[in-house]
Amino acid sequence: MRSFEFFEPTTLAEASRLFAQEHAQLLAGGTDLVIGMKALTETPQSVISLQKIAGLAGITTDADGGVSIGVMTRVRDVELSEEIRNGYTALAEGAAEIGSIQIRNLATLGGNIAHASPAADTVAALLALDAQVDIASADGERSVPIHALFTGPGQTILTAGEIMTRFRLPSPASGSHYIKHKIREVMDLAFIGVAAAVDMDNGTITGARIGLAAVAPTPIRATEAEELLAGKSLTDAILAEAGEAAAAACSPISDLRCSAEHRREMVDVLTRRTVREAVARAHA
Amino acid sequence: MAKLPVTLTVNGDGYDLLIEPRKTLLAVLRDTIGLTGTKEGCSTGDCGACTVIVDGRAVTSCMVLGVTAADKAIMTIEGLAADGELHPVQQAFIDTGGYQCGFCTPGFIMASKALLDENPARTEEEFRHALGGNICRCTGYTKILEAVMQAAEEIRTTA
Numbered sequence: 102m103r104s105f106e107f108f109e110p111t112t113l114a115e116a117s118r119l120f121a122q123e124h125a126q127l128l129a130g131g132t133d134l135v136i137g138m139k140a141l142t143e144t145p146q147s148v149i150s151l152q153k154i155a156g157l158a159g160i161t162t163d164a165d166g167g168v169s170i171g172v173m174t175r176v177r178d179v180e181l182s183e184e185i186r187n188g189y190t191a192l193a194e195g196a197a198e199i200g201s202i203q204i205r206n207l208a209t210l211g212g213n214i215a216h217a218s219p220a221a222d223t224v225a226a227l228l229a230l231d232a233q234v235d236i237a238s239a240d241g242e243r244s245v246p247i248h249a250l251f252t253g254p255g256q257t258i259l260t261a262g263e264i265m266t267r268f269r270l271p272s273p274a275s276g277s278h279y280i281k282h283k284i285r286e287v288m289d290l291a292f293i294g295v296a297a298a299v300d301m302d303n304g305t306i307t308g309a310r311i312g313l314a315a316v317a318p319t320p321i322r323a324t325e326a327e328e329l330l331a332g333k334s335l336t337d338a339i340l341a342e343a344g345e346a347a348a349a350a351c352s353p354i355s356d357l358r359c360s361a362e363h364r365r366e367m368v369d370v371l372t373r374r375t376v377r378e379a380v381a382r383a384h385a
Numbered sequence: 386m387a388k389l390p391v392t393l394t395v396n397g398d399g400y401d402l403l404i405e406p407r408k409t410l411l412a413v414l415r416d417t418i419g420l421t422g423t424k425e426g427c428s429t430g431d432c433g434a435c436t437v438i439v440d441g442r443a444v445t446s447c448m449v450l451g452v453t454a455a456d457k458a459i460m461t462i463e464g465l466a467a468d469g470e471l472h473p474v475q476q477a478f479i480d481t482g483g484y485q486c487g488f489c490t491p492g493f494i495m496a497s498k499a500l501l502d503e504n505p506a507r508t509e510e511e512f513r514h515a516l517g518g519n520i521c522r523c524t525g526y527t528k529i530l531e532a533v534m535q536a537a538e539e540i541r542t543t544a
């Protein structure tokens with residue numbers, strides 16, 4: 102690992118000022134950055150730890166019935182939170198898929214998203230759950246929907262000095278579910294990840310959101326599939342249409358792990374499966 | 386960069402250290418403090434050999450910068466026995482032969498200890514899943530799980 106200057110600011114303003122400098126990296130849980138620095142794929146000149154800044158960790162209920170999850174919240178805490186398990190099940194399931202318990206005790210939700218891997222385990226769920234991302238900098242604050250955050254593998258719209266502070270989730274959908282397609286039970290990267298959230302009224306799907314991971318240069322929403330489902334009741338025919346539409350929305354690559362064809366096929370299969378389960382949970 | 390003054394609390398003992406920010410907690414424990422019970426297997430978070438307990442949570446110490454571990458309660462395998470008595474999970478690994486070369490053992494024991502503190506009523510299947518971040522290159526998993534189940538039983542009945 103190369104040497105670097107280490108900072109542990111206690112305010113966001115100070116962190117933002119430091120982070121605006123060249124070759125600076127933020128340190129959250131460290132599970133990506135520390136490994137990257139050892140591999141020399143990351144060679145920052147300054148490392149700015151966020152752990153001493155008050156208010157960046159924790160899950161709180163918002164006045165509008167939604168929840169806010171601070172960026173420094175450990176993914177293990179997201180996975181185990183009753184509030185998240187009950188109201189935002191897909192996110193608890195996504196968090197539980199990351200690495201091992203030892204890694205989830207370190208890794209943060211903010212880090213999982215800021216790394217901007219198209220295959221991040223929590224991202225499909227955050228897309229399906231319509232998360233808003235709050236961002237702070239010296240110039241003030243802004244907020245973007247999570248689907249507008251990513252611009253490419255490892256790339257986001259964040260500009261110099263901007264730091265994500267929290268994810269805000271609107272009041273719970275009727276049901277949600279996440280499936281990771283993988284080989285190993287734990288410690289694996291997603292071949293693909295599919296999350297669905299549905300709103301139901303009297304057996305009719307009034308709204309659906311589908312998040313897809315590892316099937317395009319960025320995580321994406323399958324908006325055509327979502328539109329097909331809206332206003333319908335659940336039938337095999339409508340699920341088949343939605344699955345096909347979701348598969349058509351991706352642009353997967355072939356790599357060592359699996360082929361593009363397999364990824365596309367599995368998007369179809371897992372879209373049907375996640376939507377069916379999300380609807381079943383809404384009724385439960 | 387220059388070394389930074391950091392106080393680490395390991396197994397209840399305070400250590401006033403000067404450490405380079407790039408040193409991992411694992412390196413500080415082993416090389417600076419000299420507690421070599423914690424092992425370095427992969428150094429990439431994949432094997433669990435470096436597992437220690439920080440503020441009650443099992444973590445892979447190869448992914449933690451030592452300078453970020455100040456003001457936290459760090460427990461390593463060396464701190465597990467109390468008053469000369471082995472912890473039930475240590476005793477269970479001995480009783481069942483849950484080790485071969487022993488390299489993965491401190492990591493398995495610390496990971497298991499944290500799981501048992503959290504909930505000793507897990508099924509074998511649940512322990513198996515929860516220990517998925519620990520690898521035994523000697524592949525002694527059957528005995529390792531036997532050890533964990535024995536310790537769980539012991540803790541449940543004496544609690």
Ligand code: FES
Binds near residue numbers: 428
């Ligand atoms: S040495 Fe840390 S996980 Fe292998």
Ligand code: FES
Binds near residue numbers: 490
């Ligand atoms: S006993 Fe040899 S690595 Fe597990």
